[in-house]
Amino acid sequence: MIKNLITYPDPTIRLISANVRFFNDELSQWITDMIDTMRANDLSALSAIMIGIQYNVIVMKEGENYIPYINARLIKHSGMSTQTERSTYYPGISVDVDRFENVTVIYEDEKGNPHHRDLDAEMSRTFQQQLDYCFGSTFVDRVDKEMKQRINDHLEHGLVEGGGSCPIVFYRDYFKRGAKYLISFTALTFILPFFVSPEIQKWVYTIDTYILILIPLLLVAYFLYAQYEARIYKQCTSCQTGNIIGTTAILLFQYAIISLGVFFWIALK
Structure with a gap:
């Protein structure tokens, strides 16, 4: 069924x-209605909220x-x-907006199966x-203050304000x-004894030692800043805290394995 698109100044856009x-x-019917609405309005993409459905579709x-x-999210x-x-x-309004050229997204399909996908160029921009x-x-949240004020002055009722919008990328990432990069680099150094001289090995493992000091500092920073973002953007998802704890636990486990690897390599020398 073709649905009406919400337009300015409907405040639903801020939900x-x-x-x-x-x-x-019910989910299948929503998707069918979205497709019918897209066809009727010649749209290349549509979010469910644009037809008044307050779900991440x-x-x-x-x-x-x-x-x-x-349930889409950007992860890269x-x-x-x-x-x-x-x-x-x-x-009737058009503005210049900065967007990422390439993104990796995770999402679920209509049956709940998880997927990840790389999008680039116009597909990336449209998805964002x-x-x-x-x-x-909306895009007005991504322009500078001067342009935002100009848009506000142009609109009959001013911009539709609202609080609590979530970032599509969290800085904790x-x-x-x-x-992750440091853990991967350290793991790669384990193959060096087969290719380099003992002098170079000693130099690399000295770097590994400093990296092993830096990694837990990054993990602590991640955990603390993630908690801060979770408090600010608590409306974005109900499972942020669980994800943060799980991610930290996984990284700590990887760190422990790498630390043992470095210890045994040094001990063998």
Whole structure:
């Protein structure tokens, strides 16, 4: 069934979309309605909140197919580009917006099966636009203060304000990524005895020792900053704390294995 798109100044756009916890006929009907609405309005993508459904569901048109992305999150990104964007919510307004050029997303399909996928170029940008809607945000939240004020002055009722929108990328992930890179580098040094001289081995294992000091510092920083973000963005997801603890535990286990490896290599020397 074709649904009406919410448009300015409907405040529904500022609602945070909840995660889908059921994968049943009701969800299938939502997706069908979203596809019908996309076809009727010639849209390449649509978030469920745009037709008044407050759940994290995005549908993207890819060729002749319509692909649902449920409970989507960004887990990796690279590059940055600026392009002019438009929104069905703010008709008649276009602004230049910075977006990541390449992203890796995790999501579930209509049956609840987990997936991950790399998106680039226009697909990446379109996906990020729709993910903004899921987190109670629009492109006006990504422009500078001057442009935002100009848009506000242009609109009859001013911008639709709202609080609590979530970032699509958490800064805590930088600490996590740094720890993972250092753990991976240290693991690679275990094969060095087969290729380099004892002098170089000694130099590399000295570096490993310093890395083993740095990794727990990054993990502590990750855990503390993650708790801070979880308090600020507690509306984004109900399972942040569990994810933070689980991620920290996994990284600590990997750190313990690497530490033992370095210890035994040094002991063997």
